Amino acid sequence: MASQEVDAPNVLEWLRAHSDTLQDCNPRRTDSLDDRIDRSLEFFARLDAAGLTGWGWPAESGGRGGSAELRAELYDAITAAGFGMPEQVGALEVLGSALVAHNPGIASRYLPELLAGRALWCQGFSEPEAGSDLASLRTRAVRDGQGWRITGQKVWTSLGHRSNWCGVLARTGAPDSRHRGLTLFWVDLQAAGVDVRPLLTLTGEEEFSEVFLDGVYVPSDHMIGPVDGGWGVAMDLLQYERGMWAWQRQAIMHSTLSGLIAELDESDALTASIVAEAYISLTALRMRCRETVKRLAAGERLGPEVSIDKILLGQTEHLVNDAVRAVRERGFAIGDSAEARTERAEWFYSRAATVYGGAAEVQRNIVAERVLGLPREAARG
Amino acid sequence: MAELVDEMEELAEAVSESTRALVAQSPEGVGWKALLELGWFELAGEDPRLATGVLGEELGRAALASRALDAAVVHALEQAGAPVVAEQSHAVLYPLPSSPGAGQLFADGSAELDGLFLGGVEPGDKILAFVTDPAGQPAVVRLAPVEPSEVAGLDGADARVRAGRLTGRSAAVLDRLAPEHARLALRTARRALAYQLVGAAEECLRIAVTHVSERHQFGRPIGSYQAVKHRLADVRVAIAAARSVLAGSWDESDQTELTVLVATSLAKKAVQTAVAHGLQVCGGMGFTEEFPLAPLVRRAQFFAPFLGSAAELGMETARLLKACGTAPRISGFGTP
Numbered sequence: 001m002a003s004q005e006v007d008a009p010n011v012l013e014w015l016r017a018h019s020d021t022l023q024d025c026n027p028r029r030t031d032s033l034d035d036r037i038d039r040s041l042e043f044f045a046r047l048d049a050a051g052l053t054g055w056g057w058p059a060e061s062g063g064r065g066g067s068a069e070l071r072a073e074l075y076d077a078i079t080a081a082g083f084g085m086p087e088q089v090g091a092l093e094v095l096g097s098a099l100v101a102h103n104p105g106i107a108s109r110y111l112p113e114l115l116a117g118r119a120l121w122c123q124g125f126s127e128p129e130a131g132s133d134l135a136s137l138r139t140r141a142v143r144d145g146q147g148w149r150i151t152g153q154k155v156w157t158s159l160g161h162r163s164n165w166c167g168v169l170a171r172t173g174a175p176d177s178r179h180r181g182l183t184l185f186w187v188d189l190q191a192a193g194v195d196v197r198p199l200l201t202l203t204g205e206e207e208f209s210e211v212f213l214d215g216v217y218v219p220s221d222h223m224i225g226p227v228d229g230g231w232g233v234a235m236d237l238l239q240y241e242r243g244m245w246a247w248q249r250q251a252i253m254h255s256t257l258s259g260l261i262a263e264l265d266e267s268d269a270l271t272a273s274i275v276a277e278a279y280i281s282l283t284a285l286r287m288r289c290r291e292t293v294k295r296l297a298a299g300e301r302l303g304p305e306v307s308i309d310k311i312l313l314g315q316t317e318h319l320v321n322d323a324v325r326a327v328r329e330r331g332f333a334i335g336d337s338a339e340a341r342t343e344r345a346e347w348f349y350s351r352a353a354t355v356y357g358g359a360a361e362v363q364r365n366i367v368a369e370r371v372l373g374l375p376r377e378a379a380r381g
Numbered sequence: 382m383a384e385l386v387d388e389m390e391e392l393a394e395a396v397s398e399s400t401r402a403l404v405a406q407s408p409e410g411v412g413w414k415a416l417l418e419l420g421w422f423e424l425a426g427e428d429p430r431l432a433t434g435v436l437g438e439e440l441g442r443a444a445l446a447s448r449a450l451d452a453a454v455v456h457a458l459e460q461a462g463a464p465v466v467a468e469q470s471h472a473v474l475y476p477l478p479s480s481p482g483a484g485q486l487f488a489d490g491s492a493e494l495d496g497l498f499l500g501g502v503e504p505g506d507k508i509l510a511f512v513t514d515p516a517g518q519p520a521v522v523r524l525a526p527v528e529p530s531e532v533a534g535l536d537g538a539d540a541r542v543r544a545g546r547l548t549g550r551s552a553a554v555l556d557r558l559a560p561e562h563a564r565l566a567l568r569t570a571r572r573a574l575a576y577q578l579v580g581a582a583e584e585c586l587r588i589a590v591t592h593v594s595e596r597h598q599f600g601r602p603i604g605s606y607q608a609v610k611h612r613l614a615d616v617r618v619a620i621a622a623a624r625s626v627l628a629g630s631w632d633e634s635d636q637t638e639l640t641v642l643v644a645t646s647l648a649k650k651a652v653q654t655a656v657a658h659g660l661q662v663c664g665g666m667g668f669t670e671e672f673p674l675a676p677l678v679r680r681a682q683f684f685a686p687f688l689g690s691a692a693e694l695g696m697e698t699a700r701l702l703k704a705c706g707t708a709p710r711i712s713g714f715g716t717p
């Protein structure tokens with residue numbers, strides 16, 4: 001995966017030059033989630049038509065080649081040019097690398113679709129009884145002729161009800177096989193036996209869904225990685241979930257914080273210090289993730305230390321959105337404008353950053369035991 | 382590419398080793414001459430990041446007295462074309478805590494001084510001082526040599542810093558450095574300090590991890606308790622945050638001032654977190670003077686307000702953000 005030299009276009013320049021004509025598909029933060037998704041799809045379609053998506057994804061898998069750093073550059077450029085972050089890039093980063101590494105055939109079929117703004121993906125890992133303890137999940141996949149049949153329930157699946165494809169982690173081993181008996185499948189959400197129900201969240205939007213699977217047929221070539229090898233694939237993918245996702249979030253938060261600076265009154269020392277603290281943490285997150293992205297792009301396997309990125313992300317999300325609340329206190333509490341609603345929605349969403357993708361406490365356990373080498377707790381297996 | 386990385390790693394290892402050896406042989410502190418003999422200035426000319434980082438971290442771990450901040454400042458100024466020569470031993474007069482300068486410069490060219498030297502002053506040292514000019518702006522001036530007898534030794538929170546205070550009116554201002562050199566001097570001193578604080582934080586963490594892994598209570602190592610683990614994990618995170626921004630602060634950028642400011646804040650936070658959690662998880666042992674945490678705890682307290690307290694650095698950050706009008710994205714990928 002060493003970085004091939006490619007002549008990638010300067011996205012930031014292009015976006016700035018075409019900013020006016022792209023405003024009708026700018027997924028603005030004040031839009032409803034459904035509108036943001038529609039615009040995100042159109043936004044990617046236009047970028048794709050201009051030859052701007054797909055850089056940093058291998059050409060064999062439907063990308064345009066080049067170092068994965070180009071992906072990070074794109075996310076930064078989108079927000080720096082004043083656009084909202086397209087909704088599909090979260091799942092793209094989380095699942096895309098797993099597809100490329102573990103099932104290039106599937107990747108070359110479905111990656112171009114997403115990059116052209118024609119599809120949305122989601123991640124079906126968590127279950128009602130398996131959150132932090134993911135290895136206890138119970139959704140089962142059993143062999144059926146040339147394929148598999150999956151039965152079970154996923155929950156908190158981000159954008160599940162708008163997605164076309166879902167990466168479903170299911171049990172293929174014995175019920176007590178824990179992480180040794182899991183397999184990752186690429187599941188068509190339009191297939192028979194799938195029922196997706198959106199859930200209203202604290203943000204006031206239907207951010208995630210429940211996904212019910214009742215004997216859903218999945219062909220064998222839609223396995224991502226080997227049978228019973230799902231845990232390894234999931235751990236691979238979590239590097240991107242913690243590193244590249246955090247990079248996307250820092251890009252967004254720079255825009256959020258930039259929007260506050262004009263209103264900041266430096267003579268109000270209390271508020272100024274809250275904003276400064278947020279910026280300090282945000283810069284730490286950015287510099288940390290940049291190192292992580294560089295290592296990922298160089299093909300390095302990151303160990304448990306990516307949990308540090310995730311902890312910094314959670315902390316920074318809280319600080320940045322608390323800073324918004326501090327500067328815009330009155331509107332935040334009693335405002336009914338689209339801006340005030342958005343600020344509240346973003347503040348609530350920031351609280352989830354210490355829960356999703358591995359909760360903050362679990363990340364601290366990982367850092368303590370696997371980075372610092374502290375003794376494990378007796379009870380956990 | 383891989384060979385280059387290997388070579389750089391080898392160089393870094395060699396530098397760390399010789400620096401560790403120097404630190405180990407110098408219980409009384411690392412003076413200018415020792416830095417010259419180590420070849421620190423040549424190394425800094427080739428690789429200032431490695432030179433500053435390794436020296437700072439090793440000194441921080443050992444909580445030694447040193448002239449490392451002075452050397453970093455003089456080296457950076459020399460490289461930038463300021464009228465200083467690193468071959469000659471210099472001592473830098475730093476502002477007292479919560480003071481903008483180590484003295485006030487008057488329109489007639491004289492100055493009223495009150496500032497700190499770190500690591501002792503030798504007879505014949507050239508003197509640089511961070512002062513405030515008549516318009517209230519920060520400036521750096523060169524002063525005529527001071528007699529060590531004019532400098533009052535002090536213990537403060539940490540006698541091992543070997544700080545001295547110079548007080549009194551001095552007419553002997555030789556000249557004033559250019560404003561960009563004054564800014565360079567400040568951020569260089571802060572960055573060198575930040576590396577020392579990161580080194581001190583690492584050492585606190587190492588001591589604490591060893592202690593909680595060995596000590597048993599209720600039949601288990603105390604390091605297996607989550608309350609203890611999470612504190613130390615937070616120390617690891619705080620150190621990592623400071624390290625990443627310090628590394629990024631060497632990038633070619635028009636935001637170096639802001640980046641170094643942020644790195645200094647993070648390094649101060651890292652060492653305070655390390656000290657607070659280190660003391661807590663080491664219990665009564667940590668409270669004992671002979672336990673190795675003691676010198677690090679004192680060092681962290683001495684430096685907490687030095688070159689800006691957390692609150693002051695925060696306000697300075699807010700002012701810079703306001704001046705930028707945005708929250709700048711420090712160093713990205715590709716074209717900035």
Ligand SMILES: Cc1cc2nc3c(=O)[nH]c(=O)nc-3n(C[C@H](O)[C@H](O)[C@H](O)COP(=O)(O)OP(=O)(O)OC[C@H]3O[C@@H](n4cnc5c(N)ncnc54)[C@H](O)[C@@H]3O)c2cc1C
Binds near residue numbers: 122123155207355357
């Ligand atoms: C906005 C949002 C989007 C999400 N999107 C997705 C998605 O797209 N796909 C998907 O699969 N999942 C998704 N999730 C689910 C997410 O991954 C889980 O919420 C997360 O793994 C935590 O699991 P849980 O909610 O069951 O909490 P629990 O595991 O019940 O944890 C609750 C609390 O207990 C603490 N805790 C648990 N175990 C330990 C321990 N061993 N030591 C100390 N403390 C512990 C946790 O840290 C947490 O604070 C999303 C969640 C949110 C909030």
